[in-house]
Structures are given as structure tokens and as C-alpha cells.
Amino acid sequence: MKAVAMPTVSRVAVCGGTHGNELAGIYLVREMLKKRADGTEPVSVVTVMSNSRAAQLCVRYVETDLNRCFTRAALSAPVSETSPYEMIRSQELNALLGPKASAQAVDLLCDLHNTTANTGLCLITYSDHDWICLHICKHLKHMQFPYMLDICYAKAYLCPTSILFLSAMEIGPQPHGVVRSAIFSAMQEGVQLMMDWICQFNSGMLFEGGWVDVYTMVKNIDYPRDSETHVITAAVHPDLQDRDFCLLHPGDPMFLCFSGETLRYRGKEALYPFFINEGAYYEKGVALSLARKRRVQIPSWFVNVDEPK
Amino acid sequence: MKAVAMPTVSRVAVCGGTHGNELAGIYLVREMLKKRADGTEPVSVVTVMSNSRAAQLCVRYVETDLNRCFTRAALSAPVSETSPYEMIRSQELNALLGPKASAQAVDLLCDLHNTTANTGLCLITYSDHDWICLHICKHLKHMQFPYMLDICYAKAYLCPTSILFLSAMEIGPQPHGVVRSAIFSAMQEGVQLMMDWICQFNSGMLFEGGWVDVYTMVKNIDYPRDSETHVITAAVHPDLQDRDFCLLHPGDPMFLCFSGETLRYRGKEALYPFFINEGAYYEKGVALSLARKRRVQIPSWFVNVDEPK
Incomplete structure (x- = not known):
């Protein structure tokens, strides 16, 4: 070059x-x-x-x-x-x-x-x-x-x-x-x-x-919410929390509902999460963002x- | 008993x-x-x-x-x-x-x-x-x-x-x-x-x-502040941050000034710190609290x- x-x-x-x-x-x-x-x-x-x-x-x-x-x-x-x-x-x-x-x-x-x-x-x-x-x-x-x-x-x-x-x-x-x-x-x-x-x-x-x-941003993911009240019904799963820029595979745990149920990442492509559970983004409807890595x-x-x- | x-x-x-x-x-x-x-x-x-x-x-x-x-x-x-x-x-x-x-x-x-x-x-x-x-x-x-x-x-x-x-x-x-x-x-x-x-x-x-x-509370400690503006001039020292309920000895690092200087705990008695760097207490003038432990x-x-x- x-x-x-x-x-x-x-x-x-x-x-x-x-x-x-x-x-x-x-x-x-x-x-x-x-x-x-x-x-x-x-x-x-x-x-x-x-x-x-x-x-x-x-x-x-x-x-x-x-x-x-x-x-x-x-x-x-x-x-x-x-x-x-x-x-x-x-x-x-x-x-x-x-x-x-x-x-x-x-x-x-x-x-x-x-x-x-x-x-x-x-x-x-x-x-x-x-x-x-x-x-x-x-x-x-x-x-x-x-x-x-x-x-x-x-x-x-x-x-x-x-x-x-x-x-x-x-x-x-x-x-x-x-x-x-x-x-x-x-x-x-x-x-x-x-x-x-x-x-x-x-x-x-x-x-x-x-x-x-x-790391190029691909999309944002919102928290699961109650369909009527729009109140959040889950937190970021403990296995995902704090693992910014660590590869997230399809099927990996993503959220843990307050009721106890685990929700998994349902995308088809492994991507890199970042801004996981950023406090200021609750109001923006963003629980985390996902990125693709390339050199x-x-x-x-x-x-x-x-x-x- | x-x-x-x-x-x-x-x-x-x-x-x-x-x-x-x-x-x-x-x-x-x-x-x-x-x-x-x-x-x-x-x-x-x-x-x-x-x-x-x-x-x-x-x-x-x-x-x-x-x-x-x-x-x-x-x-x-x-x-x-x-x-x-x-x-x-x-x-x-x-x-x-x-x-x-x-x-x-x-x-x-x-x-x-x-x-x-x-x-x-x-x-x-x-x-x-x-x-x-x-x-x-x-x-x-x-x-x-x-x-x-x-x-x-x-x-x-x-x-x-x-x-x-x-x-x-x-x-x-x-x-x-x-x-x-x-x-x-x-x-x-x-x-x-x-x-x-x-x-x-x-x-x-x-x-x-x-x-x-x-753990019985003994006293609160405020952040070091500028004498005129009262703006905070130091953060809790990295050696103390996150060590709630771990014994703090006289002479141990307590604050690290933004200018680089380390300030030490000058009390005469080893005590147990808690609520170290609690966000809501900045406005209350409390960087941490100190407690005495007894059975x-x-x-x-x-x-x-x-x-x-």
C-alpha cells in the first residue's frame, strides 16, 4: 500500500x-x-x-x-x-x-x-x-x-x-x-x-x-418488554454482562427474565456485542449493540x- | 444466653x-x-x-x-x-x-x-x-x-x-x-x-x-476539594476502590488526586470502609464511611x- x-x-x-x-x-x-x-x-x-x-x-x-x-x-x-x-x-x-x-x-x-x-x-x-x-x-x-x-x-x-x-x-x-x-x-x-x-x-x-x-456496528437490540406497558421484563444475562467485544454465537444466552426464563440470541451470524447494558440507553431502547469485526x-x-x- | x-x-x-x-x-x-x-x-x-x-x-x-x-x-x-x-x-x-x-x-x-x-x-x-x-x-x-x-x-x-x-x-x-x-x-x-x-x-x-x-459506623470521609470552588480534586485510590469491608490501616492510600498525588488515611485506628465511592453521596459530601467491627x-x-x- x-x-x-x-x-x-x-x-x-x-x-x-x-x-x-x-x-x-x-x-x-x-x-x-x-x-x-x-x-x-x-x-x-x-x-x-x-x-x-x-x-x-x-x-x-x-x-x-x-x-x-x-x-x-x-x-x-x-x-x-x-x-x-x-x-x-x-x-x-x-x-x-x-x-x-x-x-x-x-x-x-x-x-x-x-x-x-x-x-x-x-x-x-x-x-x-x-x-x-x-x-x-x-x-x-x-x-x-x-x-x-x-x-x-x-x-x-x-x-x-x-x-x-x-x-x-x-x-x-x-x-x-x-x-x-x-x-x-x-x-x-x-x-x-x-x-x-x-x-x-x-x-x-x-x-x-x-x-x-x-468493529463495524450492525444493529441494536432492545430489552424484552411487556407488550402493554413497555416496561422491561429482563436484564442482560449474567453470561453476557461485561463481555463487550467477546463473540456472541447464535443460541448463546442474551437475557435473563425477572421471572427466571433465559432468552437466547436468535441471530444467524456470530457477532461482537458492545455497549452491553449502558445506563443511558434504556431510554433509547438499546440493551446492547452488535458489530462485525474485520481487519x-x-x-x-x-x-x-x-x-x- | x-x-x-x-x-x-x-x-x-x-x-x-x-x-x-x-x-x-x-x-x-x-x-x-x-x-x-x-x-x-x-x-x-x-x-x-x-x-x-x-x-x-x-x-x-x-x-x-x-x-x-x-x-x-x-x-x-x-x-x-x-x-x-x-x-x-x-x-x-x-x-x-x-x-x-x-x-x-x-x-x-x-x-x-x-x-x-x-x-x-x-x-x-x-x-x-x-x-x-x-x-x-x-x-x-x-x-x-x-x-x-x-x-x-x-x-x-x-x-x-x-x-x-x-x-x-x-x-x-x-x-x-x-x-x-x-x-x-x-x-x-x-x-x-x-x-x-x-x-x-x-x-x-x-x-x-x-x-x-x-460493623458499626464511626464516621464519614469527604473527597478532597478545592478550597475555593469546592470541586472534587481526587478520586478514591485504585487500591481502596471496591474494597468495601476490607480493613483500612493508617497510612494506606485513600485518594489519588487528579494531579497524580496519593493521599493516605491519616486516622490512628484501622477501620472498615464501606459505601466507597457511592454515586449518590457526592452531593452529600461522603466519599466513604468507616466502621468498627465487633462480634x-x-x-x-x-x-x-x-x-x-
Whole structure:
């Protein structure tokens, strides 16, 4: 595979608190904000508390999920004082970090999230040819950092901006409204390694290509529910709980009903579950998601110092 | 120690959803409510969704913590339509299950709770001579059920009613807003064993006395905070996280600051930590509680069929 030359990554944004009760990202951003830039940094980093009001209240969102407010329609909708806080905030963030998909937007955005699921560290991107994200992912693995890569073809509104490259860093398990030291440290290390990679890349280092395992989302599965009341009638089966990214075979236990009955995975294809029993997804009707794994070849990379961005 | 004769336990209440985002108790109560009593039950059980509105919204409480609304003052305060929902609800529950400390009140109340801390199953009572609770605790141990007994001299307003005997059954770790199948099953088993014990006791069985380990609360410890903003500056140290009821010695790591510094336990006495990093206690200024362990001798028990209650 031919080596690819790219412009430098000169402006980076690190966002925490897009969901106000995912505390590792919130405390990491607070720590980063304490360290004032002195102009000698090799990369310009904008650090942002995305949903500061929700973070203050320690809730996922105040009026509506901020992380669903970055569609083109939402970003161009007229807003007033009476608009939901998150609709106003998404436009503020778009002005600060974007405008989305414009030349003025930051080059790379890392949005920090936590999950109650046992995902480990997981980079989320929205295409399988986001080479920079794949290279960073490979770099994390190279450093023997525990991580899982999850690439899904979700709609682009899942992240504040979609500029040159974009990525969410998701780490679990951590209850919402709680910060666990090991999860905080993993996130801090993940962000630091990402920054190291960017600095090395910008300095002209050639990064070897290779293969990266990519988990591509196939579908969501809801909890079993009472047909009349829609109340959940089962929890994720103990044999499946915490086994994110472990292959689920047809016939494997999937749910254990509160009445005692086991319900099994009835799909025809073995797939990889992730976001198993994520707390915030009860309201979205998602008990877990399923992905297909494949190996993606990534080209060697180097910065093209002659080519203006 | 002399055997003690006691009246039968004829009316029992099982409450879930006193905190509306502690889901194991909520789903267990929903299951129990599906099974209509047919009059043949050996014990009359009242099953209650304590804070139904908070459970509907999946939040700890709507306006104020219901589990702090059972003081005598709160129960006798005049309420109107504009009073906080939980103030009204506590008086409704007192009418249904009490009145508190009266002869009409239920004999035993089991209030189901979950915690993000790794407590296992933990019975909470508010004195060290609540023999029925200690006997039930011993019974759970006898059945090789994983549990921890935690008795604290907390004020009596921590539980909906204080009648003959009262107890909260607390199980963790489980994130709030999430139900984990193994935690649900442990709670279901705990309630079933408690019911079995009551039936055996009422039938005239003599329960041997013996010794039970009792953890008595000594004090709470808050997170380190910024002196100006009061924002938390550290998380529970990884060496302490999840080690509820494991002895903490002077000098042991207690917190890991987000800046990297380790803070140690500076007490003079080795104590047993519990409710380590409980999500709901951030707002209450409690990172963990510390307890002293001691062995309490409990007398043999039998029901006095001749003695009217």
C-alpha cells in the first residue's frame, strides 16, 4: 500500500462533559483547563466543557441530548432564549470549533465519554477510512494500552463537529455520576498518547501502515418488554454482562427474565456485542449493540510539509 | 444466653424504589406486585413502590430525598398540593405502613436499595440489639449467601418506618439507572431467605443463638476539594476502590488526586470502609464511611404462641 502524505494536524479540540454525568472526561477537562497555554505547545489544543450546565447538575443533559444536536438541521435552526439549552449550546460549540465541515474547523476533535458497559478504551469514528483515527488506535495498541476500536457507520450527528477527522474516546465500565480513578487514569493516558502521536506526526515521522481490527456496528437490540406497558421484563444475562467485544454465537444466552426464563440470541451470524447494558440507553431502547469485526489495512503516513493545508 | 420468646411477625412490608434510580429493588417490587395474594400466604406481605414518580423518571428523587423525609417532624408537618412530592409521599407511606412506632405499623419492613459501591449484600439496621435482623443476617450466612452486615447508629429517619424491627437491604455494585441480572437475583434470593426465616420462626422453630459480626459506623470521609470552588480534586485510590469491608490501616492510600498525588488515611485506628465511592453521596459530601467491627452475641429465639402481640 502506497504511503500517504497529509497536512499537519495543527488545531486539536478535547471536549468533556458532552454528557454531564460522565465524570472522567469532566474531571480531565477541568484538570486540562487549569494548565494555561504558554504558547510553546507543539500543537494548539482547545479544551472545552461541552455541556457545562448539565455537568454542574451531574445529569446527562438538561433538556435534550446535546450529542444529538449536531445535525446540519439543528445547527442552522433559529434559536431564541426559550430554545432548549442544548440547542443553543450546540450552535455555540459549532461557532467555537467549526463551523462543521468548514476550513476554519479544528483538525481533530476528541470527545471524552464514559459508559457503564465494560468496553475498555474504545475509539469511535464514523467511517472505516479515517486513517488518522486508525493510526492513533494502532499507536495506543503499540503502547500496550488496553483498548478496543469501534467504528460504526452511525450518522455524523453523534459528535460535536465533523471536520477533517473526528473521534469519541469512550471508556468503561464506570457508573454515571461516579469517577473511578483507574478509568480517569486510562482516559488521561489515552489523551496523552494521542497528543504524542500528533506531535510525532507533525514533526515528520513516517508511521508504518499495517492492519487494524475494526468493529463495524450492525444493529441494536432492545430489552424484552411487556407488550402493554413497555416496561422491561429482563436484564442482560449474567453470561453476557461485561463481555463487550467477546463473540456472541447464535443460541448463546442474551437475557435473563425477572421471572427466571433465559432468552437466547436468535441471530444467524456470530457477532461482537458492545455497549452491553449502558445506563443511558434504556431510554433509547438499546440493551446492547452488535458489530462485525474485520481487519482494515491502513497505509503508511507522513506529513507533507510542502503542501499547505 | 437465655432464649428469648417473641410474638409472631405477622405483617411484613417490602419496599422498592425509595430511590427511583436503584433498579434492582424497583424491578423486584414490580415482579412481586404481579403475583396477587390469594389469602393462603403464611405471612401477609405489603409490597410498595415507595417513590413511584422518581422510579418513573429513573431519578433518585423528584424534589427531595424521600429517604430523609421520615423524621417525626416531617411526618407531622402540614402538607399541601405545593409541598415537595416526597414530603407528601412520606406521609402517605406512613399512613399505609405505620403510623411510625405505633401498634398498627407493620412488624418488619425491608427497604430495597442498590449502591455503586462493592458492598455485596448488606443489611442495615439502626441498633445493635435488633435481634430479628441479626437472626436473619445469620440465616443468610448459614445459607452461604454472600453478604455483609452493616449496623450503624444512624438517625432513625433513614428508613420509611421504624416499627418493631426495620432493615434496609443494600446490594452493590450496580450503577444507578442500570439493572444487573446477578444483583437482581441476589436481592431476590435475599428477600426469599428472609421470608423463609419469618415463616420458620412463626411456625415455632427455635433459632439457635450465636455470634454475628457487626460493623458499626464511626464516621464519614469527604473527597478532597478545592478550597475555593469546592470541586472534587481526587478520586478514591485504585487500591481502596471496591474494597468495601476490607480493613483500612493508617497510612494506606485513600485518594489519588487528579494531579497524580496519593493521599493516605491519616486516622490512628484501622477501620472498615464501606459505601466507597457511592454515586449518590457526592452531593452529600461522603466519599466513604468507616466502621468498627465487633462480634455481637445474639440469644436463641422462638415465637411465643401464647403471648398476644
